[in-house]
Amino acid sequence: MTAQADIGFHARRHARWHAGEIAFWLLALACAFAFPSRYLIMTEIVRLGLFALSIDLILGYAGIVSLGHAAFFGIGAYSAGLLALHGIINEPLLALIVAGLGAAVLGFATSFLVIRGVDLTRLMVTLGIALLLEALAERYSDITGGTDGLQGIEMQPILGLFAFDMFGRTGFFYSLAALFLLFLLARRVVHSPFGLSLRAIKNNPLRAAAIGIPVHKRLIAIYTLAAFYAGIAGALFTQTTALASLDVFAFERSADLLLVLIIGGTGYLYGGLIGAVVFRMLQELFSIITPQYWQFWIGLVLVVIVMVGRGRLHRWVLWAPNWLIARLGGRKAAVAVPETEGP
Amino acid sequence: MTAVLTNLFDGIAYGMLLFVLACGLAVTLGLMNFVNLAHGAFAMTGGYVCAVLVNQFGWPFFAALPLAFISSAVVGIVLERLLYRHLYTRSHLDQVLFSIGLVFMSVAAVDYITGSQRVFIKLPSMLEGQFDVLGVGVGRYRLLIVVICGLLTATLQLVLARTRFGSRLRAAVDDPRAASGLGINVPQVFAFTFAFGCGLAGLGGALSAEILGLDPYFPLKFMIYFLIVVTVGGSSSITGPFLASLLLGIGDVAGKYYVPKMGPFVIYTLMIVILIWRPNGLFGRTAMR
Amino acid sequence: MAAALETIGLEKHFGGLRVTRELSLKIARGARHALIGPNGAGKTTVINLLTGVLRPNGGRILLEGHEITNLPVHKRVLRGLSRTFQINQLYADLTPVETIGLAVSERLGRGGDWWRAMGSRDEVNAEIAETLSRFHLLDVMNEPTATLPYGKQRLLEIAVAIAARPRVLLLDEPAAGVPESERHDILAVVAALPRDVTVLLIEHDMDLVFSFADRISVLVNGALLTEGPPEQVAKDPQVKAVYLGEATNA
Ligand SMILES: Nc1ncnc2c1ncn2[C@@H]1O[C@H](COP(=O)(O)OP(=O)(O)OP(=O)(O)O)[C@@H](O)[C@H]1O
Ligand SMILES: [Mg+2]
Numbered sequence: 001m002t003a004q005a006d007i008g009f010h011a012r013r014h015a016r017w018h019a020g021e022i023a024f025w026l027l028a029l030a031c032a033f034a035f036p037s038r039y040l041i042m043t044e045i046v047r048l049g050l051f052a053l054s055i056d057l058i059l060g061y062a063g064i065v066s067l068g069h070a071a072f073f074g075i076g077a078y079s080a081g082l083l084a085l086h087g088i089i090n091e092p093l094l095a096l097i098v099a100g101l102g103a104a105v106l107g108f109a110t111s112f113l114v115i116r117g118v119d120l121t122r123l124m125v126t127l128g129i130a131l132l133l134e135a136l137a138e139r140y141s142d143i144t145g146g147t148d149g150l151q152g153i154e155m156q157p158i159l160g161l162f163a164f165d166m167f168g169r170t171g172f173f174y175s176l177a178a179l180f181l182l183f184l185l186a187r188r189v190v191h192s193p194f195g196l197s198l199r200a201i202k203n204n205p206l207r208a209a210a211i212g213i214p215v216h217k218r219l220i221a222i223y224t225l226a227a228f229y230a231g232i233a234g235a236l237f238t239q240t241t242a243l244a245s246l247d248v249f250a251f252e253r254s255a256d257l258l259l260v261l262i263i264g265g266t267g268y269l270y271g272g273l274i275g276a277v278v279f280r281m282l283q284e285l286f287s288i289i290t291p292q293y294w295q296f297w298i299g300l301v302l303v304v305i306v307m308v309g310r311g312r313l314h315r316w317v318l319w320a321p322n323w324l325i326a327r328l329g330g331r332k333a334a335v336a337v338p339e340t341e342g343p
Numbered sequence: 344m345t346a347v348l349t350n351l352f353d354g355i356a357y358g359m360l361l362f363v364l365a366c367g368l369a370v371t372l373g374l375m376n377f378v379n380l381a382h383g384a385f386a387m388t389g390g391y392v393c394a395v396l397v398n399q400f401g402w403p404f405f406a407a408l409p410l411a412f413i414s415s416a417v418v419g420i421v422l423e424r425l426l427y428r429h430l431y432t433r434s435h436l437d438q439v440l441f442s443i444g445l446v447f448m449s450v451a452a453v454d455y456i457t458g459s460q461r462v463f464i465k466l467p468s469m470l471e472g473q474f475d476v477l478g479v480g481v482g483r484y485r486l487l488i489v490v491i492c493g494l495l496t497a498t499l500q501l502v503l504a505r506t507r508f509g510s511r512l513r514a515a516v517d518d519p520r521a522a523s524g525l526g527i528n529v530p531q532v533f534a535f536t537f538a539f540g541c542g543l544a545g546l547g548g549a550l551s552a553e554i555l556g557l558d559p560y561f562p563l564k565f566m567i568y569f570l571i572v573v574t575v576g577g578s579s580s581i582t583g584p585f586l587a588s589l590l591l592g593i594g595d596v597a598g599k600y601y602v603p604k605m606g607p608f609v610i611y612t613l614m615i616v617i618l619i620w621r622p623n624g625l626f627g628r629t630a631m632r
Numbered sequence: 633m634a635a636a637l638e639t640i641g642l643e644k645h646f647g648g649l650r651v652t653r654e655l656s657l658k659i660a661r662g663a664r665h666a667l668i669g670p671n672g673a674g675k676t677t678v679i680n681l682l683t684g685v686l687r688p689n690g691g692r693i694l695l696e697g698h699e700i701t702n703l704p705v706h707k708r709v710l711r712g713l714s715r716t717f718q719i720n721q722l723y724a725d726l727t728p729v730e731t732i733g734l735a736v737s738e739r740l741g742r743g744g745d746w747w748r749a750m751g752s753r754d755e756v757n758a759e760i761a762e763t764l765s766r767f768h769l770l771d772v773m774n775e776p777t778a779t780l781p782y783g784k785q786r787l788l789e790i791a792v793a794i795a796a797r798p799r800v801l802l803l804d805e806p807a808a809g810v811p812e813s814e815r816h817d818i819l820a821v822v823a824a825l826p827r828d829v830t831v832l833l834i835e836h837d838m839d840l841v842f843s844f845a846d847r848i849s850v851l852v853n854g855a856l857l858t859e860g861p862p863e864q865v866a867k868d869p870q871v872k873a874v875y876l877g878e879a880t881n882a
Binding site for chain 1: 683709714715724727730733738739744746747748758760761774793795796
């Protein structure tokens with residue numbers, strides 16, 4: 001190998017598909033056929049995974065902390081709901097894209113407020129925007145249905161072919177397909193020079209600018225893309241549940257989202273997806289113990305994760321797979337610690 | 344006209360209350376740069392302690408107030424020693440996650456123990472009703488709040504500006520390493536300050552049950568208000584947060600009265616505009632990094 | 633021909649502190665110019681002003697005759713102005729391949745590519761390979777930067793700046809903190825810079841300064857004390873006075 005080809009090989013190291021990743025998606029597909037009675041909950045997980053993927057793009061890659069990501073989820077949810085309710089766009093797939101774009105527009109517009117300033121300003125501004133939208137939705141309850149939410153949404157068949165069924169089968173496959181496609185896109189993006197420049201900005205904005213990276217432009221771009229993803233997640237929510245109410249904007253939704261991502265680990269794309277599965281299972285478990293007060297346990301999980309240390313926790317969890325891979329493959333482990341490098 | 348003045352007075356009382364509630368956060372967030380979203384939980388603790396003492400054990404209101412302070416301060420110091428102090432140097436994301444976790448836990452725990460309905464603290468009859476000052480209706484209870492909070496603020500200002508503890512705190516915050524080089528016990532100063540801030544929040548929680556309403560969701564509902572006070576006020580002195588509290592209080596009361604449906608909208612918009620326009624707060628420099 | 637880099641009456645204040653005072657510097661094309669001065673003289677501040685990290689309170693900056701006073705940092709880099717930092721500013725989680733790859737991609741206008749994977753362009757790869765081997769970084773190219781020994785990190789710091797192919801390069805104490813045994817690598821790299829690159833070097837090691845520079849500016853308390861060829865500056869009584877008692881640095 002020439003040095004140049006060698007460099008190409010190493011630079012593309014993370015961009016190549018690994019066996020573990022393929023296994024992950026096969027497993028996801030297998031679940032669809034293995035648990036036909038659990039479509040609804042699996043749809044929820046897929047949607048949450050997509051939402052978490054969205055925040056991973058800005059938090060895990062670009063280092064933007066947001067306390068108000070539900071703003072985009074909510075916009076997507078209401079857009080999809082209103083489009084269907086008033087028969088503006090009846091085809092769900094098209095409506096999904098339009099709803100996502102709506103969220104992206106909001107993301108773009110607010111990105112200018114968010115990218116400036118330090119963590120604290122970002123926290124406040126993102127939180128403020130979500131609260132603002134919630135207040136607006138409440139104010140204009142004639143449009144949004146207020147606390148009752150949008151009533152009587154009826155979804156048409158996807159592409160005129162696949163009708164939503166009461167078992168949630170169509171909804172699930174629809175959501176899974178959306179997740180997979182958007183995941184492919186995200187994967188492409190994060191392994192490109194653009195994606196790498198985001199990690200550079202997160203690591204050291206001073207140096208990033210000093211090698212000619214237009215820091216603000218890049219942050220605006222990724223924030224807008226993440227808003228698009230969150231909008232799609234929100235639209236999927238409305239389309240698969242035929243619901244949209246004020247709580248799509250709620251602070252708890254943004255906060256839970258952070259937990260989902262943190263459980264799975266940031267900065268390697270699968271964190272949000274794995275986190276969504278674990279989070280949903282934890283939620284089920286906690287609801288069994290104390291039906292009304294599961295939030296207590298969610299809070300406890302957050303505190304414990306932080307106290308133990310996120311990095312350390314993931315090293316512990318990944319110790320077993322790493323060990324296995326090292327044994328079986330007789331090579332250096334490929335399942336890396338999230339946050340420093342991808343799998 | 345008198346309605347305007349009454350509203351103004353209510354706004355001032357509300358603002359002063361906010362200040363007492365949030366000034367602990369002005370130190371942890373503004374000076375120590377620790378993003379503590381759980382500050383409201385300490386206020387709630389004080390509020391509930393006061394409510395239980397007064398309503399169930401029949402304590403006089405004024406006797407229960409110091410207990411509200413003490414209980415929150417004790418909870419504060421225990422948590423600071425056990426948990427918070429390990430996180431001072433951690434990333435903001437960690438601090439956010441941790442404190443949200445605490446909020447969730449406190450909300451669910453209080454809900455579990457007392458139920459989710461709003462709690463009222465039985466006030467002594469001398470505090471009920473209004474009296475007229477030149478035709479302006481002044482609520483007795485609100486007057487009490489203005490007096491208590493005003494005294495607290497003045498004392499606080501004196502302590503910070505004039506006493507040895509004040510200068511130690513400033514030194515410890517400015518440069519912890521240099522401060523410990525000067526023989527200042529920095530962890531102790533931080534712990535004490537943290538506990539004192541929690542105590543004040545607890546006292547504020549007890550005082551505010553009547554006005555802000557006290558229920559398990561208190562820490563979530565008012566989180567943004569506390570954050571606004573600190574970030575908009577800045578933290579170079581306590582005057583900034585104090586003025587920000589007053590503005591917020593007056594603005595919120597007026598907003599609810601005159602544009603009832605747009606109230607929160609106006610406040611959030613203003614907050615965002617101010618943060619963009621003056622990232623270090625309206626009234627000076629924050630230690631934001 | 634316009635100077636490579638020129639400042640006119642540059643001013644910078646930090647609160648009441650005047651850190652740069654009416655500084656007018658002219659750095660000729662292809663020059664090996666050194667900026668020296670005692671600790672806290674304001675040398676790093678000058679570099680920060682030149683590169684746009686700090687905004688001056690007054691005065692102008694010209695790069696090859698063009699006004700750049702108000703350009704953002706990254707645009708100055710694209711115009712051919714690059715720097716190293718006195719204290720390493722690297723990407724802790726990224727590897728040398730990625731670090732250099734980014735700098736090269738940005739320079740070639742490929743930094744915004746969001747569809748093609750990093751490493752899929754031959755012209756970029758060739759330059760990464762060339763840079764890494766020139767800076768003896770091939771053996772550690774896949775290690776996260778944070779895990780590299782300090783000497784290697786310092787080399788990477790300089791490599792990144794040079795990967796931007798600057799026409800004007802600002803070096804802020806390139807050998808600072810590097811153990812004696814590894815200094816040689818760094819100095820050799822600095823000495824081997826192509827002649828058509830204009831270099832402004834900040835350095836406390838006077839042997840290095842006098843062997844490297846063809847012109848020296850002396851900065852004291854933010855103001856220019858004197859400027860001239862090395863022999864003249866070495867003889868200058870004012871300079872001697874300033875450096876008296878600075879024996880550890882001089
Ligand atoms: N961001 C800042 N805020 C306030 N003062 C600053 C700031 N940056 C630098 N200074 C002050 O400006 C003066 C000049 O600093 P500078 O780093 O430019 O000096 P220097 O000549 O590079 O010193 P050294 O040889 O130690 O690197 C110092 O007194 C320093 O304390
Ligand atoms: Mg310097």
